[in-house]
Amino acid sequence: MSSKTSLWKRIINYPKQWEISTRLTLMYAAVITILLGCACVASVVGMYYVIYHQAEMEMTISVEIALDKIQDPNFMTQAAQKPHEATEEVLLPGVVLRVLNEDGKVVYDTDKHFASVELLRDNFVMDKMFWMSDKYQLVRLKHFMIYYHEVPMEFKGRNYTLVFSRVITAERPMFAKVQERIVLGAALGILLVVLIVYLGIKRAFRPLRDFIGTAKSIEVSDLSARLEVPPSHDEMTELATTFNRMLDRIEEGFKVQQRFVSDASHELRTPVTVIKGYADMLSRWGSSDAETLEEGIQAIKTEAEDMQELIEKLLFLARADQNRQIVNKVPLELSELVEDVYKKLKVTDTRHTIELLRNEEGYILGDKVIMKELIRIFLENGIKYTPEGGTITIDSHAMPRYMCLEIADNGIGIAPEDQEKIFQRFYRVDSSRTKAAGQPGGTGLGLSIAQWIADNHDIGISMESELDKGTKFILMIPVIEEEV
Numbered sequence: 436m437s438s439k440t441s442l443w444k445r446i447i448n449y450p451k452q453w454e455i456s457t458r459l460t461l462m463y464a465a466v467i468t469i470l471l472g473c474a475c476v477a478s479v480v481g482m483y484y485v486i487y488h489q490a491e492m493e494m495t496i497s498v499e500i501a502l503d504k505i506q507d508p509n510f511m512t513q514a515a516q517k518p519h520e521a522t523e524e525v526l527l528p529g530v531v532l533r534v535l536n537e538d539g540k541v542v543y544d545t546d547k548h549f550a551s552v553e554l555l556r557d558n559f560v561m562d563k564m565f566w567m568s569d570k571y572q573l574v575r576l577k578h579f580m581i582y583y584h585e586v587p588m589e590f591k592g593r594n595y596t597l598v599f600s601r602v603i604t605a606e607r608p609m610f611a612k613v614q615e616r617i618v619l620g621a622a623l624g625i626l627l628v629v630l631i632v633y634l635g636i637k638r639a640f641r642p643l644r645d646f647i648g649t650a651k652s653i654e655v656s657d658l659s660a661r662l663e664v665p666p667s668h669d670e671m672t673e674l675a676t677t678f679n680r681m682l683d684r685i686e687e688g689f690k691v692q693q694r695f696v697s698d699a700s701h702e703l704r705t706p707v708t709v710i711k712g713y714a715d716m717l718s719r720w721g722s723s724d725a726e727t728l729e730e731g732i733q734a735i736k737t738e739a740e741d742m743q744e745l746i747e748k749l750l751f752l753a754r755a756d757q758n759r760q761i762v763n764k765v766p767l768e769l770s771e772l773v774e775d776v777y778k779k780l781k782v783t784d785t786r787h788t789i790e791l792l793r794n795e796e797g798y799i800l801g802d803k804v805i806m807k808e809l810i811r812i813f814l815e816n817g818i819k820y821t822p823e824g825g826t827i828t829i830d831s832h833a834m835p836r837y838m839c840l841e842i843a844d845n846g847i848g849i850a851p852e853d854q855e856k857i858f859q860r861f862y863r864v865d866s867s868r869t870k871a872a873g874q875p876g877g878t879g880l881g882l883s884i885a886q887w888i889a890d891n892h893d894i895g896i897s898m899e900s901e902l903d904k905g906t907k908f909i910l911m912i913p914v915i916e917e918e919v
C-alpha cells in the first residue's frame with residue numbers, strides 16, 4: 436500500500452522537476468486538447484443528429500401525408516390511374532413505400548430495385564443511436580443505413596401494412612470527409628496553439644533566466660550587482676525592483692556592519708596601546724620610582740574603565756542589532772527614575788551644578804534599567820560637554836498623554852551642521868572643542884544607544900542647541916493611565 440502511494444506520489448511530483456515553461460505549455464496543451472476534443476465530439480454528434488433527424492422528419496411527413504391521402508377516395512381513384520404521380524405527391528424524395536396485404540405480399544412498391552421487406556426486416560440494428568426516435572427501426576445492409584417504419588392500416592375492410600424506408604447513407608461519405616477535416620483542423624490548431632504558447636511563455640520568462648544569472652554572481656564580498664529591470668510593467672518588473680531594493684538594504688546594512696567593526700576595533704586600539712605603553716614604562720622604571728608607579732597604575736585603571744564602558748556599549752548595540760536585547764516593559768513611575776539617576780550623578784560630579792527643577796509624577800511603560808540608562812546618557816553628556824562650573828538642569832513635567840523630560844546644559848553647544856549627525860554611531864563633534872570642556876570625550880555611542888532605547892519605548896527626542904550657549908534635549912515619553 437505504502438509503496439503504491441509513494442509510486443503514485445513520485446508520478447504526481449515528476450513534472451515538478453520540469454521547467455515552469457514546459458509545465459505551463461503542457462497544461463495549456465492539455466486544456467486546448469480537451470476543449471477542442473469536446474468541440475469535435477459535439478459537432479460530430481450534432482451532425483449525426485441533424486442527418487438522422489432530417490431523415491426522421493421526412494419519414495414522419497411522408498407517413499402522415501400517406502395516411503391522410505389514403506382516406507381520400509378521389510386521390511385513391513387518381514392513384515389507381517396514375518400511380519407514379521400519386522407517389523410523388525405523397526412521398527418526399529428518398530422515401531420508399533411498400534404496401535403489403537394480409538398475406539405479407541407486396542401489392543404496391545415505389546422502388547422495385549430497393550431491398551426487399553424481408554431483407555430489411557432481417558437486418559434490424561438492435562442498439563439504435565440514442566438520438567433516434569423509438570418509432571423507427573434502423574437497418575444496416577452492408578454499407579447502407581436505412582430508416583424503416585411499418586404502419587398498419589385498413590382499406591375497404593381489408594388490412595394492409597405500409598412499409599416506409601429511407602436510406603441515410605447518402606450523406607455519410609460527405610459527413611466522413613467533414614469529420615476528417617474537423618479532426619485534422621483540431622490537431623493543427625492544437626499544434627499551433629502549443630507552439631505560440633511555448634514561445635510566448637519562453638519570452639515572458641526570459642528575464643527570469645537573466646535574474647538567475649545575476650543572482651548567482653552576487654557574493655558577500657561583492658553586493659554591487661543589480662538585476663536588469665525589464666521595460667514591461669508586469670510581475671517581472673516588480674520582482675526585479677523589489678529584489679534590487681532588497682539588495683540595496685542588504686548592502687547598506689553590510690556596510691554599516693563593516694564600518695561598525697572597523698570603528699570598534701579602532702576605538703579599542705587606543706586604550707590598549709596606552710595600557711601597553713604604561714605597562715612597558717612600569718616594567719622599566721615603575722619598581723624604583725613610586726611616582727611613576729602611581730601614575731602608571733592610575734592611567735591603566737582609567738583606560739581600562741573607558742575600555743570596559745566602550746565594550747559594554749558595543750555589546751548593547753550588538754544585542755540591539757540582533758534583536759537580542761531584552762526589554763522588559765513594566766509600569767514605572769518616572770519621577771522615581773529621574774530622582775534616582777539625578778542623585779547618583781550629583782554625588783559623582785562635584786564640578787557642575789546639577790539642578791532638578793520640576794519632577795512631576797507620571798506612569799510610563801518601560802524597562803527600568805534601560806530607561807535609567809537613557810536618562811543617564813543625556814545627563815552625562817550634559818556634564819561631559821559643559822565646562823567646569825556650568826549648570827545642568829532636569830525638568831520633568833506632565834503634559835496631555837506625555838511626560839516631557841528636558842535635560843539642559845549651558846555647555847559648549849552643538850553646531851547646526853552636527854546636530855543631525857550626533858545620533859550616528861561613533862560620531863563625535865570636533866574633539867578639540869570637546870577637550871576644551873575639560874573632558875577627554877566619549878565613545879560616540881551614547882546617543883545611538885539613546886535613540887535605540889527611545890525607538891523601543893515610542894519616545895520622541897528633539898533638541899535645541901546653540902554653540903557656546905548650551906544644549907537642551909527634550910524627551911516626550913508616552914504615559915499610561917495609572918499603575919497596573
Ligand code: ADP
Nearest residue numbers: 816817820857863864877878879880881882906
Ligand atoms: P559620546 O560618548 O561622544 O558623548 P554621544 O553619542 O553621546 O557620544 O554623543 C555624540 C556627540 O554629540 C558627542 O561626541 C558630542 O560631540 C555631542 N554631544 C552630545 N551631547 C552634547 C551636549 N549636551 N553638548 C554638546 N555636545 C554634545
